[in-house]
Amino acid sequence: MKPSARKPNWNVLGLLPAHLIMVLTLIIPIGIIIVVSFSTRGPYGGFEYVFTTAPYKQLLFNEGWTGELEFNPQYLIVVARTLVLSAVTTSICLLLSFPVAYFIALRRPTIKVLLIYLVTLPFWVSMIVRVYSWIIILGKDGVIEKTLRGVGLVDNMGSLLFGNTAMLVGLVYSYIPLMILPIFASIEKLDPALIEASHDLYGNRLITLRRVILPLTRPGMIAGAILVFVPSLGAVLEPTLLGGGKTMMMGNLIQLQFGGARNWPLGAAIAIVLMAAVMIFLVFQGLRSMRIEGLERAS
Amino acid sequence: MNADNDVRRYPGFGVFSAIFFAYLYLPIAVVVFYSFNANRIVSNWGGFSLHWYTTALSNANLLTAVKTSLLVATVATVASTLVALMAALVLVRGRNVRFRRISETVVNLPLLLPEIVVAVAVLILFSEAGLANGLVKLMIAHTTFCIPFAFLSIRARLQGMDLDLEEAARDLYATGWVAFRRVTLPLILPGVFAGAMLAFVISMDDFITSNLLNSGGATTLPVYIFSLIKQGVSPQLNAISTLIMLASIALATVAFLLQRQR
Numbered sequence: 001m002k003p004s005a006r007k008p009n010w011n012v013l014g015l016l017p018a019h020l021i022m023v024l025t026l027i028i029p030i031g032i033i034i035v036v037s038f039s040t041r042g043p044y045g046g047f048e049y050v051f052t053t054a055p056y057k058q059l060l061f062n063e064g065w066t067g068e069l070e071f072n073p074q075y076l077i078v079v080a081r082t083l084v085l086s087a088v089t090t091s092i093c094l095l096l097s098f099p100v101a102y103f104i105a106l107r108r109p110t111i112k113v114l115l116i117y118l119v120t121l122p123f124w125v126s127m128i129v130r131v132y133s134w135i136i137i138l139g140k141d142g143v144i145e146k147t148l149r150g151v152g153l154v155d156n157m158g159s160l161l162f163g164n165t166a167m168l169v170g171l172v173y174s175y176i177p178l179m180i181l182p183i184f185a186s187i188e189k190l191d192p193a194l195i196e197a198s199h200d201l202y203g204n205r206l207i208t209l210r211r212v213i214l215p216l217t218r219p220g221m222i223a224g225a226i227l228v229f230v231p232s233l234g235a236v237l238e239p240t241l242l243g244g245g246k247t248m249m250m251g252n253l254i255q256l257q258f259g260g261a262r263n264w265p266l267g268a269a270i271a272i273v274l275m276a277a278v279m280i281f282l283v284f285q286g287l288r289s290m291r292i293e294g295l296e297r298a299s
Numbered sequence: 300m301n302a303d304n305d306v307r308r309y310p311g312f313g314v315f316s317a318i319f320f321a322y323l324y325l326p327i328a329v330v331v332f333y334s335f336n337a338n339r340i341v342s343n344w345g346g347f348s349l350h351w352y353t354t355a356l357s358n359a360n361l362l363t364a365v366k367t368s369l370l371v372a373t374v375a376t377v378a379s380t381l382v383a384l385m386a387a388l389v390l391v392r393g394r395n396v397r398f399r400r401i402s403e404t405v406v407n408l409p410l411l412l413p414e415i416v417v418a419v420a421v422l423i424l425f426s427e428a429g430l431a432n433g434l435v436k437l438m439i440a441h442t443t444f445c446i447p448f449a450f451l452s453i454r455a456r457l458q459g460m461d462l463d464l465e466e467a468a469r470d471l472y473a474t475g476w477v478a479f480r481r482v483t484l485p486l487i488l489p490g491v492f493a494g495a496m497l498a499f500v501i502s503m504d505d506f507i508t509s510n511l512l513n514s515g516g517a518t519t520l521p522v523y524i525f526s527l528i529k530q531g532v533s534p535q536l537n538a539i540s541t542l543i544m545l546a547s548i549a550l551a552t553v554a555f556l557l558q559r560q561r
Contacts, residue, residue: 011396014389017382018406018446025443026408029420036423046426096319099309103316106307115320117555122323124551126504128521129540132528133326136333139532143329173326195307205309234413236507241528251415251507258422258511271419278413 030275037268047264055269075253079273082250085164086232089171093179093228094221096172101183101220102213105190116184123177131237134170135161138242162244170238175231179224186220187213222289230278250274327544334537351538361539364523371434371509371519372502375441376449380495382442383449391457407451409444417444418508425512433517437509441502448501449494452558456490489557496554500547 040050054063060076061069104115122130137143138160145160160166190213198208236251243249248256250270257267334352338345355361386406389396396402409417421440430436464486468478484491506521513522520543527536 011389011393014385014393015402015406018386018450019402021382021443021446022405022408025424025439026412026417026420027405029424030416032423032427033416033419099312099315100319102309103312113559117552118320118323120555121548121551122327124500124547124554125327126521126524126540126543126547128504128506128524128528129330129543130326132524132536132540133330135528136329136532136537137326173322176323192307209309230411230413234415236415236510251413254415254419255507255511258419264423267419268423271416274413275416278411282411 033268033271036265037272039265039268041263041265046262047268052265055265058266059269059273075270078248078250078253079270079277081164081247082233082274083277085168085171085249086229086235088168089175089232090179090225090229092168092172093176094225097176097179097183097224098217098221101180102187104180105184105187116181119177119180119184127174128237130174131170131241134166134173134242138166138169161242163247164243166242167238167247167249170242171232171235174235174238175228178227178231182223182227183217183220186217186223190216219289222285226282226285229281233278233281234274330537331541331544334534334541336534336537339534351534352542354535355538355542358535358539361520361523364518364520367434367437367517368503368520371437371441371517372499374438375445375502376495376499378438378442379445379498380449380453380491383446383494383498384453384491386446387450387453387457391454392462407447410447414444414505414507415511418511421508422511433512436512437517437519440508440512441505444505444508445498445501449498452494452497453487453490456487456493456558460486493554493558496550496557500550500554504547 035049036047037055038051038053039047040052040054042048057063057069058075060071060073062072063069100119104112104119107115135142139145140161142160194212194216195208198212203211234251235249236255239247239249239252240255243252250273254267254270254274257263257270335347335349336344337348337350383406386402390399390403390406404411418440421436421443425436425439460483465478465482468482469475473481504521505519506525509517509519510522510525513519518526524536524539524543527533527539
């Protein structure tokens with residue numbers, strides 16, 4: 001079908017608003033972020049279009065009064081902490097999600113629907129409220145401390161808040177529904193006959209799990225890993241509320257540069273590093289799932 | 300078949316799942332429980348009281364923030380759902396759509412980026428464009444990141460729809476518009492509503508973007524709550540949180556039922 005002058009091209013018209021919004025509010029501004037990351041910091045915050053690589057140097061070095069560069073790992077530590085915490089979050093979510101997703105997938109249809117509803121429900125509940133609830137639980141005189149003191153296990157323990165562990169707890173809690181749903185979907189698609197066939201061939205439950213169930217549900221796990229890892233990398237609320245001012249992640253470091261610290265070029269440079277990390281991960285996972293698809297088609 | 304002999308079952312998964320659901324809901328229960336605490340100090344139980352709910356509901360700053368959030372979310376929901384519906388119709392039903400995969404990626408772009416990057420992008424855009432009105436900034440930014448959520452719900456519904464029905468309408472000499480209006484739209488409406496509700500909740504819940512754009516007197520509910528948290532844990536905060544959770548659970552339930560409607 002050729003678009004003619006009389007007949008409007010609905011394909012183009014229908015997509016136009018969505019594409020226009022994305023180009024104007026995201027694609028072009030991301031281009032500007034790249035420009036800002038190579039710009040000079042303005043005297044009153046903001047930035048000036050004067051080319052410099054200083055923001056990226058600042059990620060690694062401190063500049064002394066005489067212009068000499070001194071290695072400073074403070075931002076590198078934030079980047080490393082973000083990567084490690086996100087990876088650990090994803091692994092914990094994977095470990096916890098599989099048995100739950102598997103259990104749900106074997107229920108009767110009505111119960112299955114109810115349990116899936118219960119898994120998704122917290123995700124609809126305000127994120128800030130869910131993160132805040134952990135302040136009450138982990139904080140000084142919080143639920144955990146009170147409980148432990150009540151049974152006489154501890155006398156006086158400090159706050160569990162502010163630090164890597166508290167952030168990890170918050171991250172896992174925030175994003176675990178996003179891991180369960182895709183794993184559940186792929187377990188549901190699994191043909192039960194394959195499990196029976198494995199047992200008929202003298203595979204026990206463990207061998208069946210390792211050789212049949214886990215490999216066949218890998219697409220769901222990869223999807224879940226993407227859905228958990230990417231938002232963890234960019235997390236802002238968990239590090240701000242549970243990590244405290246000293247243990248930052250990239251998300252709240254960026255926010256700080258565009259807010260209180262008012263160093264836009266540095267913030268833009270960190271945003272570019274964050275985006276690069278996400279892109280590398282997505283491409284890597286994309287290649288992996290393509291390989292799995294290829295193997296499935298070949299076999 | 301005896302449950303013990305069912306080879307698909309794994310011992311311990313049930314207990315594990317029960318513990319998991321407790322973990323999922325315990326933090327929420329803690330907030331609700333302490334919101335009824337008469338004592339000013341959250342962790343010391345001082346008896347049952349609704350005092351903090353009356354305090355919360357007469358808090359003028361809170362009500363202003365709720366109004367701002369509702370206004371922004373309503374505009375963003377209507378705009379993003381319309382835009383997403385148009386895009387989904389083309390991408391699912393359109394024939395000879397060129398660059399279908401790339402088009403779909405562009406529509407879903409906000410999901411592929413960490414939200415803080417989206418927030419920085421719109422912040423820089425608005426500062427370069429010289430846009431100062433806080434409400435307008437929020438409406439534009441929220442529309443952008445709500446589009447993929449509305450799009451995915453509508454797309455799922457469209458993909459599950461029987462194509463024959465629309466073709467039958469066309470065979471009965473319905474024009475394209477009439478077929479859409481009388482056949483397609485009623486059939487996908489549950490998906491459209493579910494998508495709109497998801498967009499609404501995502502907008503109401505947004506913190507990262509709204510916080511970064513927080514200027515020009517447009518403080519949304521999550522940004523206001525954040526400022527309260529920074530002042531410290533308080534029973535009033537728990538009451539506000541409980542009210543928010545009630546509202547979102549009600550919305551989620553409606554959306555869930557809509558999506559299951561055949």
